[in-house]
Amino acid sequence: MFPTTADRVSENTAAHVNERIRRETRWxxxxxxxxGPLAVRRRLRELDREWDIERTLEANAATLSAAGAALALGVDRRFAAIPLVVGGFLLQHALQGWCPPLPLFRRLGVRTQSEIDAERYALMALRGDFRGVDEGPSAARAARALDTTKS
Known part of the structure; x- marks a missing residue:
């Protein structure tokens, strides 16, 4: 009935957007x-700080809810509808993996944790953390490493 946690965002994202994110990750x-190794180490640190789609949606929802509550308290109580609507969207996302801001954030390139992890594991494999992937030209090794980490 409900999509799995790992698949719910990609299942609710347009195929061309998913493909663009995969292409950009591979590139x-x-x-x-x-x-080289220093760039790999630097990129792995960047990936540790990258916000995934869940964190982005949560921050967006919290910001809109707080703003709506503040406006309801200070300006007009009808602004209380904003936190109610945002809360409904957040629940919809938790259950179905879709909510209105999702397509926008995905088009902006915000990735799922699985997509971030795929790049992380590919880089770790390229660094030599795993066996059997670290032979040949770097582009071919990167492609093989990503292929072995598909989620």
Whole structure:
């Protein structure tokens, strides 16, 4: 009835957007791999700080809810509808994996944790953390590493 947690966002994202995110992830891994171990280490630190779609949606919902509550208390009580609507959207996202801001954030390139982890594991494999992936030209190694980490 409900999609799995790991799949719910990608199942509710347009196929061309999912494909663009995959292409950009592959391109990024190939580019970083070609730059060497220091670039890989730097990129892994960047990935540790990257906000995934869940965190982005939560921050967006919290901001809109707080603003709506403040406006309801200070300006007009009809603004109380904002936190109610935002809360409903957040519940919809929790259950179905879709809510109105999701398509916008995905088009902006905000990735799921699984997508971020796929790049992370590909870079770790390129760094030599895993066996059997670290042979050949860097672009081919990046592609193989990403293929082995598909979620």
């Amino acid at each position: 990024q891994a190939e580019r970083i791999a070609a730059r």
